[in-house]
Amino acid sequence: MTQTPAAAVPPDEAGAHLTIDLGALARNWRALAAMGPRAECAAVVKADAYGTGIETTVPALAAAGCRTFFVAHLSEARRLRAVAPGAVVYVLNGLFAGALDAYAALDIRPVLGSREEVEVFAAFCATVGRRLPAAVHVDTGMNRLGLDLAEAALLAEPGPAALAFEPALVMSHLACADAPGHPLTARQTDRFAQVRALYPGVPASLANSAGCTLPATRHDLLRPGIALYGARFVAGRAPLEPVVRLEAPVVQVRAVRAGETVGYGGAWTAPRPSRIAIISVGYADGYLRAAGTSDAKPGASVRIGQVLCPLAGRVSMDLIAIDVTEAGDVRPGDLVVLIGDGIGVDDVADAAGTIGYEILTSLGRRYHRQTAG
CATH class of the missing domain: 3.20.20.10 (Alanine racemase)
Known part of the structure; x- marks a missing residue:
C-alpha cells in the first residue's frame, strides 16, 4: 500500500485508516x-x-x-x-x-x-x-x-x-x-x-x-x-466492487454491568454484563450520528475478526462505543472494521437512515488515507 498524495495524517497519529482500492x-x-x-x-x-x-x-x-x-x-x-x-x-x-x-x-x-x-x-x-x-x-x-x-x-x-x-x-x-x-x-x-x-x-x-x-x-x-x-446504484441490483475500507484500532475496553447505560443520553442499556470497546471515530469524521444504537432502535455494526458487533449507544463527535461481548478477547490496538469485510457503505447508510452517497462524501479528513490495488 502507498499513501495517497492528499493524505496529511501520519498513520500513528490518526484515529482510523481509510484505504482506497x-x-x-x-x-x-x-x-x-x-x-x-x-x-x-x-x-x-x-x-x-x-x-x-x-x-x-x-x-x-x-x-x-x-x-x-x-x-x-x-x-x-x-x-x-x-x-x-x-x-x-x-x-x-x-x-x-x-x-x-x-x-x-x-x-x-x-x-x-x-x-x-x-x-x-x-x-x-x-x-x-x-x-x-x-x-x-x-x-x-x-x-x-x-x-x-x-x-x-x-x-x-x-x-x-x-x-x-x-x-x-x-x-x-x-x-x-x-x-x-x-x-x-x-x-x-x-x-x-x-x-x-x-x-x-x-x-x-x-x-x-x-x-x-x-x-x-x-x-x-x-x-x-x-x-x-462501489455503492448501490439500482434498486435490487448488487453494487460493483467496494472501493473504500475504514478500520480503527480499539482505544480502550471496559466492563459494564447489566442495567448500566453507555454514552450520551443513556440511550443504550446493557442487557447483560457486557464488554465495551471504544474507538476514536465519530461524527466529526463523517461516521453519522444517526448510525448509533439505542434501546429503541438498532444501529450499525462493525466487524472484529469474524464477529459482527453492534454499536452501543450514540455516536459522539470523536468516539464510538461497541458491544464486543461476543467477540472474545478484544484488546486495545485490535482493529475494528467499520466499512469493509462485508460491511458496505450502504449498510452503514441504511443504519443511519440515509444513502451511500452521504456516507462516502462525509469521509473524514482526520483519517490516515492510503491506497491499495
Whole structure:
C-alpha cells in the first residue's frame, strides 16, 4: 500500500485508516464502460471524487482509459486539471461571470443550464474571439438545472449565441433511473430524444450510473458517478466492487454491568454484563450520528475478526462505543472494521437512515488515507 498524495495524517497519529482500492475503482469503471460498448464512458468525480480524493482517483481512472470527467465546481476542475492535463473536464454547477477567464485559461468546459448562462458565455467567446466548447444541459423532468425544451430549440437555431460557442455535448439528468420501471424515466428518455434531434452531430449524454444499465439512455457518453465507488446504484441490483475500507484500532475496553447505560443520553442499556470497546471515530469524521444504537432502535455494526458487533449507544463527535461481548478477547490496538469485510457503505447508510452517497462524501479528513490495488 502507498499513501495517497492528499493524505496529511501520519498513520500513528490518526484515529482510523481509510484505504482506497484503486484497482477496484478501475475495474468498476471498465465494467460500466462495457455496459455501453458504443459509447464513451466518462467519470463523475465531484465532491472530491465522492470522498475518495480527486488527486488519488483521477489518475487511476485516466490510467484505466477514462478521458472525460465531470465536477461540480471550478475549484474541483483546477485540482483535476493539475493531475490530468489532457482530460476533457466539464463543470456542472453553474457559470459565474467572474470565472470566465479561468475556463479559457485552463481549457475547462462549462455546462450551460440557463438562457442567462448561454448569453454570458456566448458574449465572452465573442469578446475573446474564440469559439470555446461547452455542454448544453436541457431539463427533461428533474426540474433542477437546465434549459427548458423551448429554450433548447431556440438555441439550436442559427443565431448569435449558437454561433459564438461550440456545443460540444448536449445532456440531461435522469431523476429516477435507480428505481426500475419508474414512469418518469420513460418520459425523460422520450424528451431527450427530441432534444438530441435538435443537435445533429453533437454528442449526447443522458446516462448516470443507473442509466448505464438502460440501453435507451446510453447515447454517446455515459456519466457514472456513485457506481464507480462501489455503492448501490439500482434498486435490487448488487453494487460493483467496494472501493473504500475504514478500520480503527480499539482505544480502550471496559466492563459494564447489566442495567448500566453507555454514552450520551443513556440511550443504550446493557442487557447483560457486557464488554465495551471504544474507538476514536465519530461524527466529526463523517461516521453519522444517526448510525448509533439505542434501546429503541438498532444501529450499525462493525466487524472484529469474524464477529459482527453492534454499536452501543450514540455516536459522539470523536468516539464510538461497541458491544464486543461476543467477540472474545478484544484488546486495545485490535482493529475494528467499520466499512469493509462485508460491511458496505450502504449498510452503514441504511443504519443511519440515509444513502451511500452521504456516507462516502462525509469521509473524514482526520483519517490516515492510503491506497491499495
